[in-house]
Amino acid sequence: MPRLDPAALRHPLTVLRSRAPWTALLYLMLQTIAGIVSLGAWFTVLLIPVWLLVWPLVWPRVEGRLLPLAGRQRQYAARRRGQMRRQDVVLGLLPAVMAIGAFFLGIVLVVALGTLFLTPVAVLTGRDVTLGSADQELPPALVAVLFPVLGLLLLALALWGLTALAYGWSGLSAALLRDEEGRLTAQVEALGDRTVQRDDSIALERRVLERDLHDGAQMHLSAAGLRLAMLQLEAEQLPHTAGRSAILEGLDAVREQLDLGSQSVRDATSGLVPTVLRDGGLSPALVELARAVPLTMAVDSTVPRLPEAVEQGAHLIAREALTNVVRHAGAEQVSIFCRLSDPIPEGAAPSLHLRITDDGRGGAEPTGTGLVSMRARARSLGGTLDLDSPEGGPTVLELRVPVGMGGGEPG
Amino acid sequence: MRILLAEDAALLRDGLVMLLERAGHDVVAAVPTATELREAASRLIPDGAVDLVLTDVRMPPGHGDDGLQAALQIRAEAPTMPLIVLSQYVEQRYASELLGLTAQDGPTSAPTGLGYLLKDRVSKVHDFLESLEVVRRGGIVVDPLVVTSLLRRETSTLSRLSAREQEVLELVSRGETNDQISTRLHLSRGAVVKHVSAVFDKLGISEQDGNRRVLAVIAFLRAGPSSHL
Numbered sequence: 029m030p031r032l033d034p035a036a037l038r039h040p041l042t043v044l045r046s047r048a049p050w051t052a053l054l055y056l057m058l059q060t061i062a063g064i065v066s067l068g069a070w071f072t073v074l075l076i077p078v079w080l081l082v083w084p085l086v087w088p089r090v091e092g093r094l095l096p097l098a099g100r101q102r103q104y105a106a107r108r109r110g111q112m113r114r115q116d117v118v119l120g121l122l123p124a125v126m127a128i129g130a131f132f133l134g135i136v137l138v139v140a141l142g143t144l145f146l147t148p149v150a151v152l153t154g155r156d157v158t159l160g161s162a163d164q165e166l167p168p169a170l171v172a173v174l175f176p177v178l179g180l181l182l183l184a185l186a187l188w189g190l191t192a193l194a195y196g197w198s199g200l201s202a203a204l205l206r207d208e209e210g211r212l213t214a215q216v217e218a219l220g221d222r223t224v225q226r227d228d229s230i231a232l233e234r235r236v237l238e239r240d241l242h243d244g245a246q247m248h249l250s251a252a253g254l255r256l257a258m259l260q261l262e263a264e265q266l267p268h269t270a271g272r273s274a275i276l277e278g279l280d281a282v283r284e285q286l287d288l289g290s291q292s293v294r295d296a297t298s299g300l301v302p303t304v305l306r307d308g309g310l311s312p313a314l315v316e317l318a319r320a321v322p323l324t325m326a327v328d329s330t331v332p333r334l335p336e337a338v339e340q341g342a343h344l345i346a347r348e349a350l351t352n353v354v355r356h357a358g359a360e361q362v363s364i365f366c367r368l369s370d371p372i373p374e375g376a377a378p379s380l381h382l383r384i385t386d387d388g389r390g391g392a393e394p395t396g397t398g399l400v401s402m403r404a405r406a407r408s409l410g411g412t413l414d415l416d417s418p419e420g421g422p423t424v425l426e427l428r429v430p431v432g433m434g435g436g437e438p439g
Numbered sequence: 440m441r442i443l444l445a446e447d448a449a450l451l452r453d454g455l456v457m458l459l460e461r462a463g464h465d466v467v468a469a470v471p472t473a474t475e476l477r478e479a480a481s482r483l484i485p486d487g488a489v490d491l492v493l494t495d496v497r498m499p500p501g502h503g504d505d506g507l508q509a510a511l512q513i514r515a516e517a518p519t520m521p522l523i524v525l526s527q528y529v530e531q532r533y534a535s536e537l538l539g540l541t542a543q544d545g546p547t548s549a550p551t552g553l554g555y556l557l558k559d560r561v562s563k564v565h566d567f568l569e570s571l572e573v574v575r576r577g578g579i580v581v582d583p584l585v586v587t588s589l590l591r592r593e594t595s596t597l598s599r600l601s602a603r604e605q606e607v608l609e610l611v612s613r614g615e616t617n618d619q620i621s622t623r624l625h626l627s628r629g630a631v632v633k634h635v636s637a638v639f640d641k642l643g644i645s646e647q648d649g650n651r652r653v654l655a656v657i658a659f660l661r662a663g664p665s666s667h668l
Binding site for chain 2: 242243246247248249250251252254255256257258260262283287294298303304306307308312316
C-alpha cells in the first residue's frame with residue numbers, strides 16, 4: 029500500500045486517478061462497522077464492562093494495521109501483554125464517533141446523489157416532477173443534462189473529500205497509537221543492532237589483519253631467520269680471524285633485530301583473534317575466558333562444534349558478561365554452564381543454553397549499555413537473553429540460541 | 440638424523456630443508472599440507488625411515504590447527520615417534536594438547552620425545568639443532584615464551600613455588616640438564632639439585648615416578664582452570 033503524500037491531496041485529479049479513494053472508503057467503512065459494534069455494546073448496557081475490558085486492548089492492534097488503507101504507515105502497538113493506556117481508550121471511542129458521523133453524512137450524500145441522478149430519469153420517463161420554484165420551472169432537457177453532470181462532480185468531490193477525511197482521521201489514530209516509550213525502546217534496540225554489526229565488521233577486519241601479519245610479515249621474518257641460521261653455520265666454518273668474529277657478532281646483532289621484529293608482530297596480533305575459539309570451539313574458549321578472570325571460576329561446558337556465528341556470538345556475550353561481573357558485581361565466585369539442549373519437540377533444531385551465575389550484589393540494570401549490546405547480539409542469532417538480578421544477588425544471565433546444525437562444520 | 444618435514448610456506452619449507460641438510464640431517468620428505476603429512480607418515484614411519492617429525496601447526500586443508508591434529512594422529516599410531524611442532528603462535532593450548540594434557544585424566548604415562556617451538560627460534564641455530572637432538576633422545580622441549588606466558592598466570596599449584604624454583608622449573612621444562620641449569624643461573628650443582636627436588640616435592644612427584652622431570656613439566660602445564668575440562 030503506497031503512502032499518501034499529504035501534498036498530493038491538494039490535487040483532486042491525481043487522487044481520483046489512484047487507488048487512494050477506494051481504500052480510504054474501505055477504511056471509513058471498517059471504522060463505521062467497528063463503531064456500530066461499539067455502539068451496539070453500549071446500548072446493551074450489560075456489555076459495557078466487557079467493552080471496556082476488551083476493546084481498548086484489541087482495537088489499537090487492529091487500527092494500527094488499518095492505517096495503510098488511509099495512506100499512512102502501519103503502526104505496531106508496542107504494548108506489553110495486557111497493558112492498557114488512556115490513549116487506547118480514547119482511540120477505542122473513535123469508531124463510534126465515526127459511525128454517528130457516517131450516519132448523517134451518508135444521509136446527506138445519498139439524498140443529494142439520489143436527487144441528481146434519479147431526477148433526470150424521472151423527468152425523461154415523463155413523470156411529473158416539479159423543479160425550481162413554481163413560477164420558474166427548469167426545462168426538462170436542461171435537467172437531463174445538467175443534473176447528471178452535477179452528480180458526477182459531487183461524486184468526485186465526495187470521493188476526494190472522503191480520502192482527505194480518512195487521511196485526517198487516521199492521523200488522529202496514529203497520534204493516539206504512537207508510543208513514545210515503545211519508540212525509544214525500539215531506538216535503543218536499533219542502536220544495539222548497529223553496535224553488533226559494527227563489532228562484526230571489526231572482527232572480520234581483525235581476522236584479515238591477523239592473517240596478513242602472520243602469512244606476510246611474520247613469514248618473511250622467519251624466512252630471514254632461516255637464512256641467518258645458514259649464514260651462521262657457513263661463517264663458523266671460516267678460519268679463526270678477526271673477520272670471522274666480526275661476522276659472527278654482526279649476525280648476532282641481526283638476529284636480535286629479527287627477534288624484536290617477531291616479538292612486535294606477535295604483540296600486535298596477540299588477542300586479535302581468539303585462536304582457541306577458531307580451533308577448539310566454544311568449550312575450550314570458555315575455559316580460556318575464565319582463566320583471565322581474577323575470581324573463583326567454575327566452567328561446566330560440554331558442547332560440540334557449532335556454526336561459527338553461534339560460537340562467536342556466545343563467546344562475545346560470555347566475555348561481555350564476565351567483564352560486567354568483574355566491574356560491577358563485586359562477586360567472588362562465578363560459574364559458567366553451557367549445554368546443547370535436546371531438541372523439543374523431536375526433530376526441532378536444538379538450542380544452545382549458556383548460563384552465567386555470580387554471587388555478587390545483584391541489582392543489575394537490564395538497560396545498561398553492555399546488556400543492550402548483548403541482547404542485540406542474542407537477537408542477531410535469533411535467540412534470547414534473560415537477566416535475573418535481584419538486589420543482593422545472585423545474578424543469573426541466560427542465553428538461549430537455536431542452533432541450525434547444518435553449518436556446524438567441525439573445524 | 441632422518442627428518443619428515445611439513446610446512447606450507449614454500450619459502451620456509453625450502454629454507455628448513457637447506458638448513459637441516461647443511462647441518463648434516465637428511466630430509467626424507469618435505470610436504471606442504473597436513474593431509475600429505477599423514478600420508479607420508481603412514482608410508483615412511485612403519486618402515487623405520489624417519490627419526491623425527493617436524494611440522495607446522497597452521498596448514499592446509501583447514502588452515503586451523505591441522506598440522507597439530509596430524510601430529511597427534513601420528514603419535515597415536517606411533518607413540519614413541521619423536522615429534523616437534525613448529526609454530527608461529529605462543530599458544531599454551533597447542534603445547535598442552537600436544538603433550539596430552541587436555542585428555543580427561545591427563546596423560547596415562549609421561550610423554551617422551553616431543554617439542555613445541557616457535558618458528559623464529561630457528562635463527563638461534565645451535566639451540567634449534569640441539570632441541571632436535573633432545574627430542575630425538577626422548578626429551579621434552581617447550582618454547583621458553585610459551586612457558587613464560589604460563590608463569591605469568593597465578594595458579595594454585597605453582598604459586599607454592601619460590602621465584603627461584605619457578606625459574607629452575609622453567610629451565611627443566613626446556614629440557615635442560617642440571618649442569619646446564621647451574622651454568623645458566625650461576626648456581627652450584629648442589630643448589631640446583633636441591634631446587635629441583637624441592638619442585639618435585641611441592642608438585643607431589645615421588646621418587647618412583649620415573650621420568651620426574653617430564654612429570655614436573657606436565658604438572659607445570661596442567662596448572663590452571665583447564666583442569667575443569
